[in-house]
Amino acid sequence: MKTNMRIGIIAEGTYPYITGGVSSWIQTLISNLPEFEFEIYHLRPDSKKREVRYKIPKNVVRVHEVNIFGDFDPDISEKADLSMLDTITDVIVKNRSLEELVSILENFIEKNAGKSFSKIFSSKEFWNLVVKTYRNFFSHRGFTEYYWVIRNLILPIVNSLNFVPEKCDIFHVPSTGYASLVGVVGKFLYNVPLIITEHGIYHREREREIIISKWLPEDYKTMWINLFRAISMIAYNTCDSLTTLFKKNQLFQLELGADPKKMVIIPNGVDVDKFDMPKEKHEGFIIGFVGRVTRIKDVKTAIRSIRVVKDVLRNKKIKFLIIGPTDEEQDYYEECKKLSKNLFLEDVVEFLGRQNVREYYPKLDLLLLSSVSEGQPLVILEAMAAGVPIVATDVGACKEMVYDEEGQCGIIVPPKNHIMMAKAILKLYEDAELRKVFSQNAKKIVRKKYRLDLMIKRYRDLYLHLVRGQTALKT
Incomplete structure (x- = not known):
């Protein structure tokens, strides 16, 4: 039975180009919920042409894509208010808590949801952020190096915030990270529910990569790790339901302040x-x-x-x-x-x-x-x-x-x-x-x-309950 409900699935570097875990989960979910329409938002790590690895189901309305590490200047007339960057800079320079910084970042995103961030790198506010944080924490490094580290750190965030989704009844993101920022924008812009589903714990995976990385100097690794922790915290705070596949993941979510009332375990299923x-x-x-x-x-x-x-x-x-x-x-x-x-x-x-x-x-x-x-x-x-x-x-x-x-x-x-x-x-x-x-x-x-039928029923029920304004199901 058709529901006239549209779900925005926001994927990062996976579906429909990479096979395996998250991609298979997305394909399975969409294929087994024909009563819903789906829009796919795919954040690509580059602009390379890739082969679609799945037969896109008929209930997928369209697939949108952006290279979040490239140049992206969308046609958005209203510009973001960047004045809060000075407050964000002040919190960072004064070494305030990550929780306080996250609260201000959430406010910043909500205030500017649907607006263009494309001019941020030429703004005086961004320049002030770079100069003040450099003087306080990294003056022993070269300034040019630091400027490009910060720019590369922020570029995918800017592009994610600029990747404004069309109106959906629910946004569903199978990770935290950059993809969750698109979901947060959609939630704030259209006042609709946001579901975060974690297969692995994104910020912990990125932390492992950063710690062993050779491309990033040791001095910058903590800053980079804290960024991904902050993004996860924003996703946890703003989502209406936080689902994961197994109990162990919930311990890591609770470490970053996730609300137990939002937390649901929905295991994967197979036929x-x-x-x-x-x-x-x-x-x-x-x-x-x-x-x-x-x-x-x-x-x-x-x-x-x-x-x-x-x-x-x-x-x-x-x-x-x-x-x-x-x-x-x-x-x-x-x-x-x-x-x-x-x-x-x-x-x-x-x-x-x-x-x-x-x-x-x-x-x-x-x-x-x-x-x-x-x-x-x-x-x-x-x-x-x-x-x-x-x-x-x-x-x-x-x-x-x-x-x-x-x-x-x-x-x-x-x-x-x-x-x-x-x-x-x-x-x-x-x-x-x-x-x-x-x-x-x-x-x-x-x-x-x-069983697959159990998994599909749980997500179907969750979609319907959230849209009807009820709290997330406990399954």
Whole structure:
């Protein structure tokens, strides 16, 4: 039944060009809510032409895009009032609390929602901000360097605030970060509800990247980290509902002052019947990795663990199938192939690229997930529905899913530890009865807690309740 309700989904660097987690979630949500119309707002990290990786559902009205790191001067007649930048500068210079700064930034965004920020870099207020903060905190660095650090820090924020969405009944952002600023503008401009859904915790992911980065001098890292914390706090404060996929995430949200009354857990879901297929008989022992071949998936650690497994099993027949796209980080894919060759695993490791994963789950004896960061991986839910035991790293919701209170369905190991990973694989290889128990538990748990129809119902109910002016559902 059509509702005449329009949802604005605001994505950052994901849908519809990058496959995997958040993108698959967006596609699934839209495809299973045909009664709603959707507008997609996509914040791109550059202007490179990319191939659309999904068949856009018919209920998507249009897709809007902007390169938030490029030049963007929208046709907006009313200019933003930049006078509050002096107050913001004063709060920063006086080393006041992040909470006080966030409160002023929220006021600044609300006051200027829908107005143009394009002249900010030529304004005296911005110049004052740069000069005063430089004198107070960074005078030991070169001024020219500092100016460009600040400009690059603020540019994607300015572009995000300039990326004014059209009127929707709800704005839904599957992260905090720059995308959430577009959602905040939409909420303030049209006085409509805003939903933030966190798969991973954005500011913590950015913090890890900044800490290990080589491109940013150490002196500036704290400032950059605090910026992302501030953006998350703005998103938490202004949203009407803050959903996440699992309990552990809520602890990090509470650390930044999220309101428990807004917080809802809506786990990912899969079509369990679609993956519940009879096992295929095969020779040997087949281990599968399903996902993008990227650094965040840490495929190299998985490959190293397979080398240890092969050494222990000697002449036993094993296969490691790497199933998923290889083109997102081509250099990393080449490094993985080279590592496999150098470890003499070319007869064991197969890079299969994009495949219909449903054809492979019935062949697998074990799913291996080696990621260094995750939200709530769909591949684990798919494997559970298929009755495939799991070895996964202790990231995101992996432990919560695999060590469920109603039954264990795999083994969790520390990230980046190929020895522990290999030991877990060998334990499952050697114990067929344990694999059977894990398989049975997995099927039972996924049907009870992680069904697609449950996930879709929860978001449908949440949309309808928010638009009717009711409080966010507790599910």
